[in-house]
């Protein structure tokens with residue numbers, strides 16, 4: 272049996288052999304992976320430890336927080352605040368960035384995360400996950416402020432997600448392809464189970480919440496109608512549809528076997544360009560998908576090129592198999 276490679280060894284090799292990542296970034300990623308392990312254990316306990324259900328509070332998005340949202344957020348904050356590798360953190364669950372307390376040394380990285388994505392699925396035992404993104408604090412900045420986070424996704428140094436499903440997986444890129452690690456619950460180790468993840472360029476599978484179709488703008492309505500028409504329509508092939516309503520689960524399926532994931536803007540709130548957040552959902556997923564040979568746009572431009580204006584801003588998302596994302600984007604060029 273081939274020698275198993277642990278997450279630590281994988282990251283040390285990226286640091287040593289390719290000089291791709293500095294030691295401080297390696298340490299950050301190992302701390303995040305340890306926090307995801309703890310979140311996985313908490314999620315796995317479920318009803319046994321009373322962590323299901325609502326926390327009785329709302330986040331900045333005005334969404335009711337689940338108890339596990341709060342637990343996951345606190346786990347990531349506590350794990351990362353003392354190590355000396357971070358300048359600040361930002362989370363879907365917090366209105367403003369979390370500066371590293373003065374009692375701890377500060378580092379050069381900014382960590383952004385959705386601590387528990389898909390939490391509406393917690394109480395029905397469907398896969399959920401953690402999404403994270405790493406940026407560098409701009410040169411010469413001593414006190415990190417919100418606008419220091421507002422960098423395009425192309426500035427990311429690393430990104431990843433943990434998916435808490437039948438297996439707990441960690442999918443990670445440091446800009447040199449995408450690797451997948453599986454958690455061994457008996458030893459608590461992350462083992463490399465797929466290196467060089469690759470999204471097939473073509474697909475027959477799309478993911479969208481079709482109940483919103485009457486609210487979509489015309490290009491998306493036309494595109495999805497053509498997908499649904501299958502062999503009888505202009506795309507001349509039958510498609511299948513999946514929608515887990517947990518971005519991490521839907522994206523991991525696409526990272527594994529291809530597909531296109533869509534959360535478009537719609538007419539209900541024209542000033543809100545979709546539901547998903549740019550900084551800690553769309554950007555990390557776009558970085559991962561592009562590193563695996565896929566594509567990611569907001570229907571008109573590459574997601575990683577978007578210059579953010581607000582920490583919690585939303586963005587329309589079309590990501591996955593490159594040729595299908597190109598096709599979906601072309602429907603928008605028609606007007």
Ligand code: P6P
Pocket residue numbers: 388389390391480516517518519521546547
């Ligand atoms: P809908 C989960 O709440 C989430 O942010 C993503 O993980 C998921 O893709 C999307 O929202 C699901 O949205 O409108 O189908 O419930």
